[in-house]
Every structure is written in C-alpha cells, then in structure tokens.
Amino acid sequence: MKLERVLVVGGGMAGLHTVRSLREKGFQGAVTFLGEERHAPYDRPPLSKAVLAGSARGAVEKVDELAFAFDFAEAEVQCRFGERAVGWAPGVVTTGTGVELRYDRLVVATGSVPIQLGFGETLRTYEDSVRLRERINGGKPMAIVGAGWIGAEVATAARNAGTGVVVHEARDRPLAAIFPPAVGQAMTAWYAEAGVELKCSDPVTGPPPGVDHTLVAVGARPDTRWLGEAFHRAQDGSLLVSEYLETNVPGVFAVGDVAAYRSVRYGGRHIRVEHWDNALRGPQALVPNVLEGVGAELHDPVPYFWSEQFGRMVQYVGHHTSADRMVLRGDLSTPTWSVCWLDPHARLTAVLAVGRPRDLAQGRRLVTAGAVLDAARVADAGAALTTAVL
Numbered sequence: 001m002k003l004e005r006v007l008v009v010g011g012g013m014a015g016l017h018t019v020r021s022l023r024e025k026g027f028q029g030a031v032t033f034l035g036e037e038r039h040a041p042y043d044r045p046p047l048s049k050a051v052l053a054g055s056a057r058g059a060v061e062k063v064d065e066l067a068f069a070f071d072f073a074e075a076e077v078q079c080r081f082g083e084r085a086v087g088w089a090p091g092v093v094t095t096g097t098g099v100e101l102r103y104d105r106l107v108v109a110t111g112s113v114p115i116q117l118g119f120g121e122t123l124r125t126y127e128d129s130v131r132l133r134e135r136i137n138g139g140k141p142m143a144i145v146g147a148g149w150i151g152a153e154v155a156t157a158a159r160n161a162g163t164g165v166v167v168h169e170a171r172d173r174p175l176a177a178i179f180p181p182a183v184g185q186a187m188t189a190w191y192a193e194a195g196v197e198l199k200c201s202d203p204v205t206g207p208p209p210g211v212d213h214t215l216v217a218v219g220a221r222p223d224t225r226w227l228g229e230a231f232h233r234a235q236d237g238s239l240l241v242s243e244y245l246e247t248n249v250p251g252v253f254a255v256g257d258v259a260a261y262r263s264v265r266y267g268g269r270h271i272r273v274e275h276w277d278n279a280l281r282g283p284q285a286l287v288p289n290v291l292e293g294v295g296a297e298l299h300d301p302v303p304y305f306w307s308e309q310f311g312r313m314v315q316y317v318g319h320h321t322s323a324d325r326m327v328l329r330g331d332l333s334t335p336t337w338s339v340c341w342l343d344p345h346a347r348l349t350a351v352l353a354v355g356r357p358r359d360l361a362q363g364r365r366l367v368t369a370g371a372v373l374d375a376a377r378v379a380d381a382g383a384a385l386t387t388a389v390l
C-alpha cells in the first residue's frame with residue numbers, strides 16, 4: 001500500500017501529537033489535519049481549572065494561551081480547522097462542506113463528547129468554559145449533576161468564586177465506579193469542607209429546582225457515527241483497535257479518547273483511557289505503526305491521570321480491580337495520603353496519591369515493573385514506597 005497522504009481527523013491533543021510525530025519521524029508526504037473546532041489544538045484540562053478561575057487570579061483569557069506550540073506552516077501541514085468529517089468510504093473522508101479528502105492512511109482522533117441529559121450545559125470546549133465562568137462569576141447558585149472529576153473541579157471553582165453549589169450524584173458517593181467506599185467517604189468530606197452541598201443517591205431526571213443554572217457532568221462518549229458501519233466498536237461507540245492502534249479496517253488507526261485499545265498488560269482486554277497522558281503517549285506508538293507498518297510499536301502504557309480539586313492534587317496511576325487488596329498509606333481524614341492496591345500475588349497494580357507526588361512517581365515505576373511489595377511496609381506512610389519492594 002503506497003504511503004503518500006496521511007489524513008488526521010480530530011483537532012485535539014491526540015491529533016496534534018500525531019501530526020507532530022509524523023514530521024519528527026521524517027514523513028515527507030502530504031499531511032492533512034481536519035478539526036471541527038475553529039481553533040488550533042489546545043490543552044483541555046485547564047478548562048475546568050485555570051480558565052474558570054478568571055482574570056482575578058491571573059488566569060487564562062484567550063484560547064491561544066492554551067494552544068500547543070507547533071508551527072503548522074513550517075511543517076507543511078494542511079490544516080482545515082472549523083470543518084467536520086461527516087462521511088467515510090475506503091480511502092476517502094467527506095467533510096461537512098462536501099469536500100472529499102483522499103488518504104493512504106487515516107488517523108481518527110476525534111475524542112469524545114459530553115453525555116447530555118436534555119437539560120443544563122456541559123463542558124468540553126473553550127467556549128463552554130468561558131460561558132461557565134461567566135455564570136459562576138455571576139454569583140447565582142448553581143447545580144452540578146455528577147460528582148466525578150469534572151464535577152468536583154467545577155464545584156471547586158464555583159466555591160472559590162463564592163458561588164453556592166449543590167452537586168447531585170446518582171451513586172452513594174463520589175467516583176463510586178472507580179474507588180471503594182473508604183475513598184469515596186474521604187472525598188465526600190472534601191465537598192462538605194468546601195461548603196458544597198453534595199446530595200448522593202440522587203439521580204436527577206430534570207433541571208434541579210432553586211438554582212440559576214446547571215452543569216451536567218456525567219461522562220463523555222465518542223461520537224463515531226460519521227464513520228458508518230464498517231468499523232468495530234465498543235458499546236460506548238469507541239473504536240476497537242489493536243495494541244498497535246489499528247482498527248479492523250486496514251490503514252485506519254484511532255488514538256486518544258476515541259479509541260479502546262487492546263491492552264496486553266491487562267490481559268488482552270480493550271480499555272479506553274479518557275485522560276491527557278494517553279492522548280500524549282498514544283501518538284508516539286501510533287506513528288511508527290503508520291509509517292513502518294503495523295507491529296512496529298506497541299501501545300500499552302500504565303494509565304495515569306490527575307485532578308485538582310478542593311485544594312488537593314489527586315493523582316492515580318495503574319489499574320486496579322475489586323480482587324485487589326487495598327492498603328492505606330496515611331489517614332484518609334488528613335490532607336495527604338495514598339492508597340495502594342496489590343493483586344493476589346502482592347504485585348502493585350495501582351496507586352492513588354492525594355498530595356503525595358513522591359508516592360505517585362515511585363508507584364508509577366513499581367507498577368510498570370510489576371514489583372511485588374510487602375503490604376505491611378506499604379502501610380508505613382513514613383517510609384518510601386520503594387522500600388516495600390520484596
């Protein structure tokens with residue numbers, strides 16, 4: 001199959017790093033970069049943090065301040081921002097303006113879109129964030145549906161602006177799908193301390209009464225309908241790709257939030273990691289597979305993400321299951337603590353660190369290495385995690 005034209009669809013972080021890596025790895029053919037948003041790619045995590053903080057705290061005022069440094073003209077990348085892909089056929093993508101873009105290899109990096117409940121607003125783009133900031137700064141009480149990562153960060157920003165917030169959570173605690181009750185209870189206390197009213201076991205079905213506006217933050221799903229029927233997908237619409245990030249259609253790859261990749265590390269299951277680090281690392285593995293042939297590089301990182309909420313830096317690395325044993329490092333009612341998970345062979349599978357970046361950094365190395373740890377030593381929060389290695 002000749003390789004003269006690569007088309008990258010999706011102008012976010014995964015798309016940008018794909019384009020950059022194609023040129024860095026010496027690809028000299030045509031690169032076309034199509035993105036629905038009219039801006040050049042920008043960093044999304046500040047949308048629920050620095051952008052909401054507003055100018056009073058010296059924060060972001062223009063989307064350009066969040067843009068990734070890359071000279072598209074110098075790299076001879078043909079950018080088509082503000083244009084959406086609406087159709088696919090072998091070797092060609094059609095845009096909303098009716099243009100047909102032909103390719104030899106296609107990379108789909110279209111991310112995901114917030115789940116809508118039929119009321120309230122959502123947060124995904126710079127424009128969403130600026131609108132939300134205006135509302136928060138308006139000072140009128142607001143509701144947030146969903147006590148997940150984004151819900152907690154927006155609640156933090158609202159309280160910092162002095163705005164009253166009620167958070168409605170369907171489950172009995174925050175992040176119940178990921179963390180056990182003890183962790184959820186510790187996080188529940190953070191809401192109360194910040195003056196946020198958290199209503200758990202409260203699945204709302206319409207706009208909550210008594211507030212000026214509502215943010216719906218109940219997760220995001222890839223929108224891949226424009227690709228038609230030829231592609232294998234997971235139930236949430238994400239594209240199923242191999243460990244080399246190729247879809248079932250030869251020559252078509254997917255990376256970032258839109259992809260559920262086959263993880264060798266996690267028993268061959270397909271996993272979708274909706275976090276920044278995955279959108280950064282995915283393209284590094286993807287591009288060798290595009291340029292040198294499928295099989296050139298495996299994508300199988302240890303997942304990592306962070307969140308900044310209620311004055312705390314929360315970081316998680318790895319992947320744990322309910323079969324793993326939880327070991328506490330420190331007291332969950334204090335400002336800093338960690339939780340480690342050990343599998344039945346005492347291998348470290350994951351670390352959740354609150355204000356303990358050293359645990360996170362060491363944990364990341366140990367999880368990657370598959371290190372076996374002594375649980376009693378892990379529980380000693382005063383000793384470095386590395387000293388627990390058996």
Ligand SMILES: Cc1cc2nc3c(=O)[nH]c(=O)nc-3n(C[C@H](O)[C@H](O)[C@H](O)COP(=O)(O)OP(=O)(O)OC[C@H]3O[C@@H](n4cnc5c(N)ncnc54)[C@H](O)[C@@H]3O)c2cc1C
Binds near residue numbers: 111273307
């Ligand atoms: C508010 C917010 C805060 C976050 N905070 C954190 C954090 O603290 N830590 C962390 O680890 N992660 C965080 N994330 C997640 C992280 O930002 C994402 O994992 C990352 O942006 C994924 O990059 P992506 O390129 O795969 O997708 P996206 O960033 O979603 O980019 C996809 C792009 O494709 C475009 N597109 C979609 N469909 C089409 C189409 N048909 N044609 C053309 N273009 C299309 C979209 O408009 C979008 O610009 C946050 C996300 C959000 C929204």
